[in-house]
Amino acid sequence: MDVMEWLMQGDPAIRWQVMRDLADAPPDAVAAERARVAHEGWGARLLGLQDPGGRWDGGTYRPGWVDDDRPFFDAWTATHFCLQALMEFGLDPASPAARRAVERVRRGVRWEHEGEPYFDGEAEPCINGTALAIAAYFGEGGDPIVDTVLDWHLPDGGWNCWAAYGARVSSFHSTICAIEGLLAWERAGGESAAASAARRAGEDYLLERGLLNRRSTGRIADPRFAMVSYPVRWYYDVLRGLDHFRLADRRDPRLAPAVELLRAKRREDGRWVRELHHEGPQLIEVDGREGDPSRWITLRALRVLRWWDAALPDQPKS
Numbered sequence: 001m002d003v004m005e006w007l008m009q010g011d012p013a014i015r016w017q018v019m020r021d022l023a024d025a026p027p028d029a030v031a032a033e034r035a036r037v038a039h040e041g042w043g044a045r046l047l048g049l050q051d052p053g054g055r056w057d058g059g060t061y062r063p064g065w066v067d068d069d070r071p072f073f074d075a076w077t078a079t080h081f082c083l084q085a086l087m088e089f090g091l092d093p094a095s096p097a098a099r100r101a102v103e104r105v106r107r108g109v110r111w112e113h114e115g116e117p118y119f120d121g122e123a124e125p126c127i128n129g130t131a132l133a134i135a136a137y138f139g140e141g142g143d144p145i146v147d148t149v150l151d152w153h154l155p156d157g158g159w160n161c162w163a164a165y166g167a168r169v170s171s172f173h174s175t176i177c178a179i180e181g182l183l184a185w186e187r188a189g190g191e192s193a194a195a196s197a198a199r200r201a202g203e204d205y206l207l208e209r210g211l212l213n214r215r216s217t218g219r220i221a222d223p224r225f226a227m228v229s230y231p232v233r234w235y236y237d238v239l240r241g242l243d244h245f246r247l248a249d250r251r252d253p254r255l256a257p258a259v260e261l262l263r264a265k266r267r268e269d270g271r272w273v274r275e276l277h278h279e280g281p282q283l284i285e286v287d288g289r290e291g292d293p294s295r296w297i298t299l300r301a302l303r304v305l306r307w308w309d310a311a312l313p314d315q316p317k318s
Contacts, residue, residue: 054104132181
């Protein structure tokens with residue numbers, strides 16, 4: 001099968017990234033395709049679901065219909081995760097649609113935690129890391145979030161959302177969110193020696209564990225870490241880890257086993273399947289079912305392999 005043709009049959013959010021990252025299309029063609037995210041497909045649908053007050057589904061981290069007095073786990077319909085999706089779709093931050101949506105958030109959205117403005121962040125590093133990436137992407141600074149993320153950096157190099165309750169061992173989930181946010185802030189022009197050092201320490205935390213394993217035993221810390229997924233939300237997996245190192249352009253030999261694990265997941269037809277679905281209500285469906293070929297995962301895997309293999313000329317190419 002022609003995988004590139006199959007990818008280009010997807011949503012504009014996928015097509016423009018394929019053109020930029022895999023096909024080396026001319027910048028004007030990439031920009032034209034990217035502009036469609038605001039007006040067609042998933043991006044347009046999600047933008048259309050924002051209320052005039054700036055929120056999605058009546059809430060910031062959790063939707064307004066959640067009753068915190070009753071058992072509940074995750075939902076992906078509130079503002080935080082919708083902004084994460086728009087960022088991942090590549091909605092042009094300078095587009096009128098993006099500026100309108102972001103202005104609504106700036107004016108009207110507060111965290112459930114203590115009523116903080118959305119772009120100032122709240123307390124937990126797994127939430128704040130993604131909020132920082134969103135703030136940096138949409139040109140909303142994020143400096144207050146950086147300060148909070150650094151405040152909760154643990155001695156072992158990573159982060160844990162339960163640190164406020166006594167946790168002293170880092171979590172893969174919290175750590176990937178924090179280092180993604182710090183890297184996005186740096187790439188947007190943020191400068192802080194402390195932030196850069198903390199980000200590198202978080203990367204070292206993952207590298208020391210081969211992106212998957214317990215340092216104490218060398219065994220996979222959680223079977224889900226070896227399963228590729230999209231959307232990732234706040235969850236860690238090996239592809240998310242590798243994609244961070246690609247964006248940071250930090251090649252390290254300790255990544256090699258994780259890269260080969262990813263490579264081995266490629267089907268004979270050249271595609272990757274969605275191995276794991278993170279349960280919870282969502283406003284729009286952006287990928288197939290578990291076990292189905294996934295355009296998102298295939299795109300992300302191919303660009304990781306392209307990056308890795310470019311520095312290893314004697315290795316088989318993706």
